[in-house]
Amino acid sequence: MMAMMKLAVLVLVCAAVAQTRADAPEAASSESAEDNVVLEKKGLISRALWTFFGGRRFRYFSSPKTWDEAENFCRSIGANLASVKNSLENTKLLSLINQQKANYTPTWIGGSDAQKNGVWFWSDGSNYQYTNWCPNEPNNHNGQQKCLQMNFSDRRCWDDAECWIHRPFICLKKSSGILG
Numbered sequence: 001m002m003a004m005m006k007l008a009v010l011v012l013v014c015a016a017v018a019q020t021r022a023d024a025p026e027a028a029s030s031e032s033a034e035d036n037v038v039l040e041k042k043g044l045i046s047r048a049l050w051t052f053f054g055g056r057r058f059r060y061f062s063s064p065k066t067w068d069e070a071e072n073f074c075r076s077i078g079a080n081l082a083s084v085k086n087s088l089e090n091t092k093l094l095s096l097i098n099q100q101k102a103n104y105t106p107t108w109i110g111g112s113d114a115q116k117n118g119v120w121f122w123s124d125g126s127n128y129q130y131t132n133w134c135p136n137e138p139n140n141h142n143g144q145q146k147c148l149q150m151n152f153s154d155r156r157c158w159d160d161a162e163c164w165i166h167r168p169f170i171c172l173k174k175s176s177g178i179l180g
Contacts, residue, residue, distance in 0.1 A: 050173065053092050057173040058082055060100040060107070064166035067147035070108045071123050074171035081110030082172040083122035084150070086130050093170055094156055101168070104151050106159070108169035111148030113138070113160070120148070124172060132158045 050057035057079075065073060071081050084090050097107050110123035117140060120128050134152055138145065138160035145160035149167055152159035161167075 051092075051096055052175075054085065054089055055175050057175060058093060058096060059171050059173075060096050060168065061171065062100060062168045064168055065108075066166060067108050067112070067163040067169075070167070070169035070171075071110065074169070077171065077173075079171040079173045080122075080124035081108055082170040083110050083124050083126040083128075084130055084132070085126070087132070090130070090132050090150070094151060096170065097151055097168075104156055106149045106161070106167055107151050108167045109148055109150050110172070111158075112146055112163075113140075114146040114163070117143075117146075124174070134159050 050059045059079070061070070061073070067081070074080050082093065084093065093109070094104065098104055111120050111128070112123065113120045115121070118138075120131075120138075122128055132150070134155055134157035137152075137158065138148075140146075140160060144162050147161055147163040148158055149161045149165075150156075150158050152161075
């Protein structure tokens with residue numbers, strides 16, 4: 001009888017260890033960042049995947065999405081597409097893109113004028129003050145460009161683009177205290 005109880009306890013311990021290993025962040029580290037969303041929602045992925053700057057956390061996602069898909073994805077992990085407060089932050093985000101992609105590629109951030117042409121806003125509700133538009137931008141070419149991509153052209157400036165284009169993107173989480 002005692003041997004059966006020990007065997008039952010051993011089986012339960014082995015099952016618990018196997019489940020813990022399956023849920024561990026290390027098990028997912030070789031997967032793409034988007035595949036880690038379930039683990040992140042469970043709180044099993046550390047904040048180390050985010051870049052901290054100016055009291056805010058940024059994270060680059062390489063899987064191309066439309067602007068709306070990217071914003072919805074960011075929201076699903078408690079974030080928004082990134083807003084940019086100043087030139088130093090803009091430079092930091094360009095560096096983040098370059099580190100992740102080993103090149104500069106156009107990338108969605110949270111600016112849009114979809115509500116009213118020419119009136120730009122950030123999807124996270126931040127004040128829209130700083131800009132880094134390319135020359136002659138935004139131009140709303142063919143009346144279809146409502147979403148903001150950064151890292152456009154050799155100048156790595158901002159451009160308004162069609163929101164249905166698939167681009168990598170940067171999410172932003174605003175820090176709220178020590179655990180924020």
